Amino acid sequence: MSDLEQMYQQVIMDHAKQGRGKGLVDAQSRRIGESHQVNTTCGDEVTLRVGLNGEHIDSLSWDGAGCSISQASVSAMTEILADTDIDTFEEAFDAFRELMHSRGEPLDDEHLEDLLGDANAFVGVGKYPARIKCAMLGWSALRDALAKAQS
């Protein structure tokens, strides 16, 4: 598999075409946070809405436009973090960021790999520093939205 094929694995292409949780929904949760993130270098955009009940993420939806990496990444993130909690998000966020800075090496930790699910497929992005921002866009949006929901 070439570096290019490694970056654009089939699972990523599928997420890019069929975004999970795509389309903002009205959250009925006690606390709602929304974040709009833009990658100014290329115009990638994600608007993400999170609903919290206590520590529980009981609603997660987004809308966006941009490159396949940014859109697939927010989709995969939504799939693994919907119906989890803030601690899980924080652990997954750190693991995903580590994956992005691993220069294309998978995480050597079974627990974290299980946690990241489809998001492990973004391992190839680590070889292309310019694209890390694309892959992190949705994650940054969720972190920001959670902070807003909690404030």
Place this chain on the structure above:
Amino acid sequence: MITPEQIRDDFPILAREVRNGKPLIYLDSAATAQKPTAVIEAVDAFYRTTNGAVQRGAHLLAEESTAAFEDARATVARFVGAQSGEIVWTENATYALNTVATGIAHASAGIGGEAAARYRIGPGDEIVVTATEHHANLVPWQQLAAITGATLTWIPIDGEGRVDLDNLDTVITDRAKVVAFTHVSNVTGLVTPVEPIVARAKHVGAITVLDACQSVPHMPVDLHALGVDFAAFSGHKMLGPTGIGALYGRAEMLETLPPAVFGGGSVATVTMEQTTWLDAPQRFESGTQPVAQAVGMAAAVEYLEAIGMENVAQHERELGAIMRAGAAELEGVRLLGPVDGGDRDLIGIAAVAVEGVHTHDVGQVLDDRGIAVRVGHHCNHPLHKHFGLTGSTRASTHVYNTEDDARAFVEALAAVRPFFGVS
């Protein structure tokens, strides 16, 4: 006639390998151009043998540095058909354009006194740009309008991005005080006919400012012949170093424009209460100057002069035509701007949108083949909006590119949609 295979030997970077050991195919010269050995060595030699502070000090190195700095100014001036005193060193073209806009703002606030009265603008006055400007030649004027209360208006473009010359008399009204426009679009590569715009601006007494960033590096430009009041261009796009650019101002215009930046090196006398300015161009050159960069820019000029700008222009015209015609024929690929300009000249640029594939993903496929292009909006949001897009993939040439490079771009583009399974 140009033999790019020979010219390529002058550019050490073109010998390196990039992704997956592929040879580099550099098609991003509109963003920044590569540097010939002559430029690299001129900068190197300056630091090794000459370096001293310019326009001050009496020791030998200071004298030699000042001479090198002023010789470089004369060389760059000659290259664009100007007098030495009409060239102001700036950090880059963006700073050059801001020097004019800010100088006008300062004049409008009373700085420069009666001598600068011609630069005063305010409510009821108009600043005219075109709808195809790079942000560097749009935002300063937009902000100048906000500062002074003047109104920003713009010359429209047609569906393919040509500046519309048919209605200049109604767009450039007698309230126009500044007309700022690009010589060559950094997205479509279209050359703007300067003469009719300058003629209309002169008729209403407006100051003309030319963004020559994409013209001076690629074609013969004679600023006196064009008749513009100001022009801006950068060193790094014309094979020179980064951190150096030039503002051209017609002698009688520079004479009265107040400085944009205040400090040492630009002043004649300073008391606690007030300051008088040096004559141009020193008035605009506050602070320690980028001397090695100026020397490098002059070396780039001499390198280009030896090839001949007519030859450069013809070579790049041909490469641009190959890229645009090839791209336009591909299924699902849309060219921004015309394949053939008709009555408008074009430089070696092809910007495309690939249907169903984001520009960042397009760039990645090209990068995998060793092809360096620009992706995104190229600092030109309004023009992309005009085309109904948020970004594009732009290939741009310089003198070192070959027909094989141009064809490699087209072949790589053809592979993009199949790679992503888009049909």
